[in-house]
Amino acid sequence: MPTSPAAPRIAAILVAAGRGIRAGGGLPKQYRRLGGRSVLARSLALFAEHPRIDAVLAVIHADDGDLYAAAAKGVPKLVPPVAGGGTRQASGLAGLRALAPAPPDIVLIHDAARPFTSPALIDRAIDAALARGAAVPGLPVTDTVKIVDGDERVTGTPPRQTLRSVQTPQSFRFGLILQAHERAAAAGVDGLTDDGAVAEWAGNPLYVFEGEATNMKLTGPADFEAAERLFTPPLAALGDVRTGTGFDVHAVTEGDHVWLCGVRIPHERGLSGHSDADVGLHALTDAVLGAIGDGDIGAHFPPSDMRWKGASSDRFLAHAVGLVAARGGAVAHLDVTLLCEAPKIGPHREAMRARIAGIAGIGIERVGVKATTMETLGFVGRREGIAAMASATIRLPWTNPEAS
The missing domain is CATH 3.30.1330.50 (2-C-methyl-D-erythritol 2,4-cyclodiphosphate synthase)
Known part of the structure; x- marks a missing residue:
């Protein structure tokens, strides 16, 4: 009797190594509380409680061990955190390298400061990586976008229908994104601001799947005020x-x-x-x-x-x-x-x-x-x-x- 193929092993990396100084409040934004629970604790739970996620790894600042321990208390499926680097790109690579000894089939990489991601969006991310290899959630851009030079003079107006506002979690076949990150690091390329850009730089086709308007990233004080009202x-x-x-x-x-x-x-x-x-x-x-x-x-x-x-x-x-x-x-x-x-x-x-x-x-x-x-x-x-x-x-x- 034929056996069913094994389900792919899926891991999530939450990048939480930044200082978050623009958000104010005296703590890195990922450790500020929303409705009595830290932002990072909420984000960790979103992925750890998803039935298709097998392991969750946080990339944290080297000085934040105690803060992380408090946020992670009681959250299942966590593997030991790793210290991030000086850039978003370096922190992503640190997380990927930590998973490499027991590599998953699919990896989702997520900004810890997005605590409103839905289980449905996580499902779409997993399915997109399985089908496409490299994919990011995105939303259509509704405002007209202008390209300007150093003097703020408009030099172009790209058509809105070709533009997408990109979010996380971004999803990849593990070997593809690890190789792309390693190639970029070896080439001294360190200014790429998300993992999709790393995959794209390395020549991999990158696709967009449907994001969520509610999947907001907490950046400044106004974001936290709006988020707190939800709780x-x-x-x-x-x-x-x-x-x-x-x-x-x-x-x-x-x-x-x-x-x-x-x-x-x-x-x-x-x-x-x-x-x-x-x-x-x-x-x-x-x-x-x-x-x-x-x-x-x-x-x-x-x-x-x-x-x-x-x-x-x-x-x-x-x-x-x-x-x-x-x-x-x-x-x-x-x-x-x-x-x-x-x-x-x-x-x-x-x-x-x-x-x-x-x-x-x-x-x-x-x-x-x-x-x-x-x-x-x-x-x-x-x-x-x-x-x-x-x-x-x-x-x-x-x-x-x-x-x-």
């Missing part, structure tokens, strides 16, 4: 408005810097603590936890647990915000007041606001950072420690416990 319930559905407060203090010790509200500030002394001793983020974490009535930072991250020795405090605030999201809620506002004689907070205020906003996944206009001295009074006035007071306003879906 945020209407305010009318979040009628349970709550406020929590937090307070924290850390003693001054030897050192050459302090962490305040997620920003490293050079200073003549440091702060002592089990983690990085960031009083601002600790107070904010307690404020969020207080708003949902879920203990305090010590209950969630006990000092007796060595996992949190020297830990970055952005993890604590992100955890608390995630608990709000898990209840179907949203953070409406965060406010923190730092009490210290030094360092000066003013020069760092906007960086702090941006960092807090990025960790919490909210707009910077929803974050307040203030500072005051103690007029030389008390332990703060004597420069023996730094303290912080914080408040958090959150909105949860309204429930009536008596009706349940």
